[in-house]
Amino acid sequence: MPSSNPLPPKENALFKRILRCYEHKQYKNGLKFAKQILSNPKYSEHGETLAMKGLTLNCLGRKEEAYDHVRRGLRNDLRSHVCWHVYGLLQRSDKKYDEAIKCYRNALKWDKDNIQILRDLSLLQIQMRDLDGYKDTRYQLFMLRPTQRASWIGFAMSYHLLKDYEMALRILDTFRNSQMSCYDYEHSELLLYQNLVIQESGESEQALKHLDKYCDQICDKITVKETYGKLRLELEQFSEAEQVFKELLNLNPENTTYYARLAEAERHSSPEKTLEMLQRYQDLFPRALAPRRLQLNYATGETFKVLVDQYLRKGLHKGVPPLFVNLRSLYKDQHKVDTIKSLLLEYVEALKNHGHFSDSDKDLPREPASALLWTYYYLAQHYDHLGLTEKALKEIDAAIDHTPTLIELFVTKGRIYKHAGNVMEAYKWLDEAQGLDTADRYINSKCAKYMLRANLIKEAEETCGKFTREGVPAMENLNEMQCMWFQTEAARAYQRLGKYGEALKKCHEVDRHFSEIMEDQFDFHTYCMRKMTLRSYVGLLRLEDVLRSHPFYFKAAKCAIEVYLRLNDYPLPDPTQTQEIDTENLAPSELKKLRNKQRKQRRKAELERQQAAHAQEKREQHNKSRQQADPDLEQPTLDELIPEKLERSEDPLEQAVKFLQPLQELASDRIETHLMAFEIYFRKGRTLLMLQSIKRAHNLDANNPDLHSCLVRFLQHVAVNPLKGPVADVVKRQTTDIFSNYDAAQLNSDFLNKNSKSLPHLLQGARMLHLLDPSAQAKALSLASHVDGLDGVNLETCTRVLEALRNEDFGICEQAIADYTTQCEKRFPYATAFRPPESYTATTNHQALTTISDAVRE
Structure with a gap:
């Protein structure tokens, strides 16, 4: 569609060069060409040129100028699809996706068949999960470009995501039938995606027929077999499913899922049957570990003793460090714990006496010297898991005396002290382990984690600095690498030290990481359709939908909410108000102490200021070097997180709610979410939201001790602030299954009697x-x-x-x-x-x- 305000040929050629410069990221050249057009008095207010100049300025990080130029251009040419499109791109760069979608829709009013605008709109719609809008936009793209593969796939996927499986399958069938016969990996992925859609529609029999018909055209034979097995189990075709999983186990005897599915297909009525099946596979694959380990889950009594004896001997003979971790799930059964303990004590005694695992093995070759070491190592972890710290330390010390150069021993000793409640001693042993191998990144990270637990933040940063990029502060590089385990631990350490601004900074950094991960979806919306990795793409979309249920986010959000609650209850003093101290009435010794304290505080503040300035200078040098390497790739930066501003938020409770909302949506199965929600709404005095929180928590664990304190305070709140009208009716109706009466003292008395032990x-x-x-x-x-x-x-x-x-x-x-x-x-x-x-x-x-x-x- 021609421009609503066309330029003459010379200026039009310059405008096209601006577009090419933008596409090739040659932003400074684009600004030169824009200047040539705008310097002509006739076209100094040309809307589309102003808009493109603004878009170029935005790419150079000059955001305010960019908005000014784009808005000027839009005011001068409201009927230009280019101006509206550029304004949408600007809003999208600021993550204002709803506003960007409005701009794209306005652009389409003036150029309804613009492919690029429709594509950009569809990307934003799938990003925002506006699935109905996405379906309509993909339909328009399909009608405009019916010969392109991406048009068909995007159109079909829009129906799939809306759970209109029938329409999605019809589109995929039509597309496949219209394709040339080219049976490659992309065609194979399309067939597997179509089969996935059929499965999700609940038509397992149709999915099986589809797989039978096209299995020869699918390249991923393992996935075909796994899907066959799954479908036949769903259709209760047990003998066929049994055959499929036997074939899969012949291909991979270490896959534990196959054994579980095979047991389901063979319809085992007792653990003994499963044990027999696993024994057969142990005989069939004598080198496979999976059947040996799985037998221990089902065996009991003397059978368990024989099997675990074999398993332990093999692991201790070979020196398998994660042997205890591998067997830890068995520790739920006290009988199995006692059996393992008796065997280990027997091993230690026999190995010390004559170098065998038992007295009956004297005629066999002696075990290697390391067998005793690994037995000590296992016993130490065994006692630590049971909470027997003294015995655990005795065993780990014996192991260190035996071989004082094995790093795992020092790590385990540190872990024992951590579990025993001595984080400083734990850190010292991890530091010792790290000193034995300074090139091991895992030990380095573990040591840094223990330092953070001991509140040694500076030392932890220096330790991690051995593996971060030179010339950049370690903390900054760890943030760039989205090293969230470090940031969540650092946030907790700052919280314990009372440095609430620094703690909040780390929590907000973690929150930004999750936002960045969600932003990264943009790279896959077009790529996955082009490369036909459709099943992975659907999996990605579903993962992103629940991304903030990840434990890293939960930890950061919990820390941030606790800090904001603390700041709400005990606001920090205003630094601008100097405290008036009555120095005249102070004793000389007290006055001297005060002066010294003030002097130290000034020195500390000055040192921190210098360090911050030095770090800022390093950042600027780093950015400058990047710009010199590629001057056209300047990128806008996010607002800097300043601890002093964060800890002096005007409304800490509102900031806490921002962290809480994703948890309420995605971590609603954790009672801590609803307990934190109650704490926030209790301080805000929001009765119905408090009621909602305790109802949800009560559904998860009615006898939770922390919930009880919320219930008592809720009753106290209702007693102090009598409810009237509809609110009173709602509270009364919704609490009938929680409170037998509204007397807090009686509720507390009943709770104490019920849980007196x-x-x-x-x-x-x-x-x-x-x-x-x-x-x-x-x-x-x-x-x-x-x-x-x-x-x-x-x-x-x-x-x-x-x-x-x-x-x-x-x-x-x-x-x-x-x-x-x-x-x-x-x-x-x-x-x-x-x-x-x-x-x-x-x-x-x-x-x-x-x-x-x-x-x-x-």
């Missing part, structure tokens, strides 16, 4: 008892601070009790704290949380306790 429940019940009746301090303390004969008494729970005592959840109780720490110190002698420090402050208490709690939980 569980420490986590007693802790929350005692906290609520003191909250409802501060005069009942003595009773609350007696409930929470006695750990003998209770369930759930572990390091994490006891640490939470101590934290509650020191945070004055039970009022001031110095003697109770001293008595409780004495009890716990005897029970957990290696944990640092219960050792009496020289001096305590509320902040350092919280840091130490949460460090231990986080470390043990991980």
Whole structure:
């Protein structure tokens, strides 16, 4: 379609050169040609030229100028599809996708058959999951370009994503029949995609017939066999399915899924049948590990002892480091744990005496010297898993004495100390391990992680710096590489240290990583259709839909919400307001201390400023060198995350809600999501949203101790703020299955009676008892601070009790704290949380306790 405001030939040629420069990323040359057109007084306000100049400026990072030029161009030529298209591209670059879609639709009003605008619109629609709009746009593209393969595939996929399987299959059939007979990998992928659509429609029999008809044209024979087996199981054609999975096991006897499917096809009625089947495959494939390991899941009694004896001997003889990890799932059965323990103790004794695994093996060749080492190593992990720290340390020390150069031993010793509650000692042993092999990236990363658990952030950054790019600060390079394990651990460390701005910065960086991963979909929307990787593409779209359910995001969001709640409850002082100190009435010694403290604070602030300036200078040099290498590839940068601004947010609760919303949608199966939601809405005073949170949590775990504290506070909130009208009716109707009555004290009393043998429940019940009746301090303390004969008494729970005592959840109780720490110190002698420090402050208490709690939980 011609321009609504055409240029004469000379200027039109220049305009075409601007377009070519933009396409080839020669942005500065594009600006020169735009200047030549706009310097002519007749065309100084030519809309499309102004728009293209703005688009070029945006690519150079000059965003404000870009918007100014594009808006000027649009005002001068509202009927130009080019101006609207450019404005849409500008909005898309700022991730304002809804606005960009509006711009593209306006552009199509003036040029409804523009292929490029329709393609850009379809990309945004699938990115935003506007599936109905995507279907309409793909239909337009299909009608305009019916000979292009991508037009057919995109049109069919739009119906597939809308679950209109019949229409999707009709389009795919028509397309396939119109193709030339070229049976290559792309045709094979198309057939597999069509079969996937049939399966998702629920027509397993049709899918099987389709596979029978076209299996010769499909190149991926393994997928064909797996699909055959799956479909025949669904159709209860067990004998055929059995044959398929036997063929697959002949190809790959290490695939554990095939064994499970084969057992299903053979319709085993008891574990003994499965055990017999696995024994057959062990005899058939004597070198395969999978059937040997799977037998241990089904065997019991003496049979289990014989089988695990063989498995352990083989692993210890060969020296398999992850042997314990491989068998850890068996530790749910106490009988199996006892059997493994008795065998290991027998091995140690026999190996020390005569170099064999048992006395009956004396006539056989001796085991290698390393067999004893790996037995010690396994035993140490065995005792650590059972919480027997002293025995675990004894075994790992014996292993280190045997071979003091094996890195795995030092890593395991550090892990034992971590589980025992001593993160500093754990870090020291990991540092020792890292010193034995400084070129091992895994050990380096593990050591850095333990440093972060010990709140040694600077040291962790230096440790990771050995493997990051030279000339760039390690923290910055780790952010570039989306190293989220480091950032989530660093956020937790900053949180424990009370550096809330830095903690929030790390959480926001993780959030940006997930946004960037979702942005990266744009690269695949056209690529996958062109390369016909259609099944993988559908899998990618479905993964992206639930991306923020990933544990990394959950950890970062949880940390951010906790910090924002803390900042809401205890806002930071305004740095612009200097504290007035009465220096005249201070004693000379106190005045001297104050002056020294102020001097140190000034020095520290100056040092931090210099370091920040140095880092900024390095960044600028790095960017400058990149621009010199390729001056036309300048990219706009995201807004810088400044810790001081983040920790002084005007509305911390609203910021917390932003992190909460993805969790409510994608991690609704985790009770922590709804407990955090309650904490936010409780502070906002939103009664119905509080009710929604406790209802969802109650459906997941009605007897959760943390939920109980939410229920009591909800009842207290309702009592203080009487409800009226529809809200009162809704609350009354929706809480009938949760509360028998609206008396918080009675609810708490019933909860304590019901859970009188569980420490986590007693802790929350005692906290609520003191909250409802501060005069009942003595009773609350007696409930929470006695750990003998209770369930759930572990390091994490006891640490939470101590934290509650020191945070004055039970009022001031110095003697109770001293008595409780004495009890716990005897029970957990290696944990640092219960050792009496020289001096305590509320902040350092919280840091130490949460460090231990986080470390043990991980």
